[in-house]
Amino acid sequence: MSMVRNAIEIQNLVKRFGDFTAVNGINLEIKEGEIFGLLGPNGAGKSTTVSMILGLLHPTSGRVLVNGVDMSKNPQQARNEIGIVTQETVVEAELTAEQNLRVFGKLYHIPHDELEKDIDFALELSDLQNFRHAYAGTFSGGMKRRLEVSKSLMHAPKILLLDEPTTGLDVQNRTQIWNLLREINSKQNITILMTTQYLEEADQLCNRIGIVDHGKLIALGTPSELRQKIGMNNVIEISAEKENLPKLAAICKKIGLEPKVLSNKVVASGGSKATENVEKIIGAISASKIKIQNISMHEPTIDDVFIKLTGSEARDTAGSFKSSRGGMMGGR
Numbered sequence: 404m405s406m407v408r409n410a411i412e413i414q415n416l417v418k419r420f421g422d423f424t425a426v427n428g429i430n431l432e433i434k435e436g437e438i439f440g441l442l443g444p445n446g447a448g449k450s451t452t453v454s455m456i457l458g459l460l461h462p463t464s465g466r467v468l469v470n471g472v473d474m475s476k477n478p479q480q481a482r483n484e485i486g487i488v489t490q491e492t493v494v495e496a497e498l499t500a501e502q503n504l505r506v507f508g509k510l511y512h513i514p515h516d517e518l519e520k521d522i523d524f525a526l527e528l529s530d531l532q533n534f535r536h537a538y539a540g541t542f543s544g545g546m547k548r549r550l551e552v553s554k555s556l557m558h559a560p561k562i563l564l565l566d567e568p569t570t571g572l573d574v575q576n577r578t579q580i581w582n583l584l585r586e587i588n589s590k591q592n593i594t595i596l597m598t599t600q601y602l603e604e605a606d607q608l609c610n611r612i613g614i615v616d617h618g619k620l621i622a623l624g625t626p627s628e629l630r631q632k633i634g635m636n637n638v639i640e641i642s643a644e645k646e647n648l649p650k651l652a653a654i655c656k657k658i659g660l661e662p663k664v665l666s667n668k669v670v671a672s673g674g675s676k677a678t679e680n681v682e683k684i685i686g687a688i689s690a691s692k693i694k695i696q697n698i699s700m701h702e703p704t705i706d707d708v709f710i711k712l713t714g715s716e717a718r719d720t721a722g723s724f725k726s727s728r729g730g731m732m733g734g735r
């Protein structure tokens with residue numbers, strides 16, 4: 404038995420707004436040291452869940468334990484264990500980076516002699532040392548986010564909770580936030596619970612993922628467990644000139660696969676012996692002297708998992724996706 408403690412425990416959590424059930428009986432345990440991602444489309448219930456974990460919203464029923472402390476019974480103590488980065492940017496535009504941090508530190512009653520050290524540390528962590536005296540209002544979205552993340556750690560919480568920390572950021576800024584979160588997690592051993600609409604983000608950053616839809620947790624596991632759970636095999640892709648694609652499809656069919664011919668490639672589910680099948684295909688290709696550009700095999704992605712589970716459509720190029728309700732994600 405492992406002795407890993409639960410940083411956050413969510414038991415039968417329900418939130419109704421009038422007749423509408425936003426969170427519909429979620430059970431979840433976030434282990435100490437994890438980077439856990441709650442993945443779901445617009446309106447899935449992510450922020451509502453986050454608000455209940457923070458004690459900002461009272462559950463209709465169920466409960467939240469933070470480091471074993473019941474949020475509804477002992478909110479002050481429970482809240483002290485958590486650093487928060489909310490969905491809306493909350494840095495004060497008319498204050499400098501340093502002033503933003505100082506105001507927050509005072510709010511959390513950090514003693515004066517510690518505060519100056521904490522401010523230096525936060526500026527270093529967010530890589531904003533050179534912008535100490537610059538007004539936060541002049542910062543890029545990514546800089547603001549980094550400032551918020553480091554600010555939320557000033558009262559030395561063990562858990563960091565972030566609601567869509569990278570929504571609306573460009574790829575470069577998103578990568579910076581990912582690196583920052585990885586560093587916080589590995590060097591300071593801070594448990595991270597984050598929500599996201601981005602499939603790649605959950606896949607690349609999170610140790611485990613919970614997929615939420617219509618207020619319910621519909622899947623839970625590591626990224627690779629989730630892929631396996633839906634029973635999809637490896638995917639084989641062969642790219643080649645258009646005229647060669649039908650011949651390649653025929654080769655796939657011959658070994659029992661069901662290929663799809665796309666504009667510049669043939670894609671087939673790899674079957675139970677994908678590696679052997681790739682070898683067979685390569686053998687047949689060289690025997691028949693068909694020219695190809697590339698052949699590759701990959702595991703199904705989290706996109707495949709999400710689409711299969713929620714029926715949601717394909718995503719756009721920014722890495723976000725359309726929800727089953729038709730709203731474009733990540734376009735904030």
Ligand SMILES: Nc1ncnc2c1ncn2[C@@H]1O[C@H](COP(=O)(O)OP(=O)(O)OP(=O)(O)O)[C@@H](O)[C@H]1O
Binds near residue numbers: 420
């Ligand atoms: N105070 C409220 N009163 C009524 N309905 C609400 C309230 N807060 C949220 N909802 C509804 O609950 C559902 C879940 O909202 P929530 O904000 O938790 O979704 P989300 O997963 O965070 O979505 P997004 O990705 O857009 O942030 C939505 O349909 C929303 O309209």
Ligand SMILES: [Mg+2]
Binds near residue numbers: 449450451490566
């Ligand atoms: Mg939200």
